[in-house]
Amino acid sequence: MKKSISDGSLYFKLKSYSQTDFVPLHMPGHKRNVSLLGDDIPYSLDITEISGFDNLHHAEGIIKQAQAKAERLYNSRHSFILVNGSTCGILAAVRTVTEYGDEIIMARNCHKSVYNACTLNNLTAHYIYPPMDKKTAVSGSIYPHDIEIMLKTYPKSKAVVITSPTYEGVISNIEEICRIAHNVNVPVIVDNAHGAHQAFVDNVIGEPVACGADIVISSLHKTLPSLTQTAVAHINGDFVNAGDFSAELAVFETSSPSYVLMASADRCFDILAEHGVSLFAKYGKRLADFDEKMKNLKNITLLCHGADCVYNHNFYGFDSGKIVICTKDCGISGVELSERLRREYHIELEMAYSFYAVAMTSICDSDENFQRLIAALSEIDEKLCRNTTQVNSFNVPALQQSQYSPASLPKNGEILPLEQAVGKISLDHIYAYPPGIPLVVAGEIISKDFVEYIRSLEMCGVDVHTAHGDLTQIKCF
Ligand SMILES: Cc1ncc(COP(=O)(O)O)c(C=O)c1O
Numbered sequence: 001m002k003k004s005i006s007d008g009s010l011y012f013k014l015k016s017y018s019q020t021d022f023v024p025l026h027m028p029g030h031k032r033n034v035s036l037l038g039d040d041i042p043y044s045l046d047i048t049e050i051s052g053f054d055n056l057h058h059a060e061g062i063i064k065q066a067q068a069k070a071e072r073l074y075n076s077r078h079s080f081i082l083v084n085g086s087t088c089g090i091l092a093a094v095r096t097v098t099e100y101g102d103e104i105i106m107a108r109n110c111h112k113s114v115y116n117a118c119t120l121n122n123l124t125a126h127y128i129y130p131p132m133d134k135k136t137a138v139s140g141s142i143y144p145h146d147i148e149i150m151l152k153t154y155p156k157s158k159a160v161v162i163t164s165p166t167y168e169g170v171i172s173n174i175e176e177i178c179r180i181a182h183n184v185n186v187p188v189i190v191d192n193a194h195g196a197h198q199a200f201v202d203n204v205i206g207e208p209v210a211c212g213a214d215i216v217i218s219s220l221h222k223t224l225p226s227l228t229q230t231a232v233a234h235i236n237g238d239f240v241n242a243g244d245f246s247a248e249l250a251v252f253e254t255s256s257p258s259y260v261l262m263a264s265a266d267r268c269f270d271i272l273a274e275h276g277v278s279l280f281a282k283y284g285k286r287l288a289d290f291d292e293k294m295k296n297l298k299n300i301t302l303l304c305h306g307a308d309c310v311y312n313h314n315f316y317g318f319d320s321g322k323i324v325i326c327t328k329d330c331g332i333s334g335v336e337l338s339e340r341l342r343r344e345y346h347i348e349l350e351m352a353y354s355f356y357a358v359a360m361t362s363i364c365d366s367d368e369n370f371q372r373l374i375a376a377l378s379e380i381d382e383k384l385c386r387n388t389t390q391v392n393s394f395n396v397p398a399l400q401q402s403q404y405s406p407a408s409l410p411k412n413g414e415i416l417p418l419e420q421a422v423g424k425i426s427l428d429h430i431y432a433y434p435p436g437i438p439l440v441v442a443g444e445i446i447s448k449d450f451v452e453y454i455r456s457l458e459m460c461g462v463d464v465h466t467a468h469g470d471l472t473q474i475k476c477f
């Protein structure tokens with residue numbers, strides 16, 4: 001059969017885009033770098049579980065060998081390749097350590113998959129609010145002391161769930177958090193979706209497998225050379241049974257896993273084993289060169305890069321692969337900056353928010369990618385003016401939780417525009433994607449202050465919505 005490619009097809013659009021000169025400072029971590037990685041992932045490799053090709057859900061052959069490569073690389077007891085992203089690993093992880101109706105302690109800046117896991121298991125979540133970095137409005141590290149207090153206040157909690165590194169690259173002290181939680185026999189789940197590369201970085205701190213976390217879920221596709229949707233989960237320690245985790249994975253992960261995706265995860269492990277040291281050394285040099293050249297920016301500031309460093313913030317650690325470009329003091333929003341980079345410089349960032357935008361880098365970013373970002377930021381910086389009065393405050397108003405557990409929330413409610421939902425209990429998560437962290441969680445009471453905050457995000461160009469639609473349709477009661 002002849003290839004059928006129409007101008008309106010997704011394939012055509014992807015193919016055309018791949019021929020442009022856009023710099024991909026976003027996921028996936030392979031950066032479409034075919035000169036480094038090859039260009040041979042075709043239909044001819046797309047099979048199902050035929051004889052000799054093992055079974056992801058009961059791996060005993062070639063897939064088990066691939067998972068063993070991950071166990072060696074990450075020094076983990078059990079590693080599982082995932083083909084439905086970190087999302088399926090997070091859902092399975094929370095279900096492995098909790099029973100229906102349990103309580104858990106989780107960071108309020110967790111990804112929506114953690115909230116969805118709470119809904120599925122009807123968990124009462126006790127939130128830890130990470131402190132906000134005053135200079136940038138980025139959420140900071142989780143304090144181990146806060147975990148200790150929460151574990152004392154809610155002794156029935158069955159697990160602690162936190163994200164490290166965050167979308168913006170902030171790392172928490174996982175070692176200390178694990179020590180505290182393990183003291184009271186509570187397992188720690190680390191959403192390490194943004195940290196699959198951490199294990200290969202020199203002098204890294206807070207790498208969760210090494211720090212003793214019980215379940216660690218990392219998206220290979222975000223920061224390493226592997227295809228979109230690939231991830232890996234590691235089970236360690238004595239609190240979690242790998243067989244139980246595997247049984248839960250079977251609930252959330254497709255029973256027809258793509259061999260193309262699994263092959264790319266396997267290749268990623270091979271690349272790391274054979275060339276990881278040299279690729280990360282080169283990457284480290286590119287980042288150091290970037291920092292050097294960005295030291296003299298006058299208006300834009302870069303979080304923990306250029307003239308800034310981690311000690312200026314109350315962070316335990318920072319992932320230097322993330323470049324958070326802060327616009328708070330120069331009169332434009334993060335969204336405007338990212339649009340400018342796209343329009344004028346053909347640089348596509350990972351995400352843009354009210355007062356910052358995030359570029360994601362990886363070992364697959366070429367010198368040229370970095371040089372183009374350096375040139376663009378330097379030029380934009382020259383044209384901007386310092387304007388420290390622009391932002392009054394970026395305090396995020398806290399929301400009150402209702403008494404309802406996820407399962408006791410009614411299924412149906414009123415559909416109201418945001419302003420009319422003030423005082424009502426939301427039946428939906430309200431969030432900006434990316435980063436996919438709910439601004440309002442189902443069960444929280446929508447306040448006037450919060451509506452104003454959401455509208456101020458929108459004024460900056462941030463797209464805020466619910467799982468059902470836009471802000472004219474908030475499901476509440
Ligand atoms: C912090 C965090 N956790 C989990 C996920 C889900 O990862 P995946 O897209 O691999 O399912 C994301 C996705 O962006 C994320 O940012």
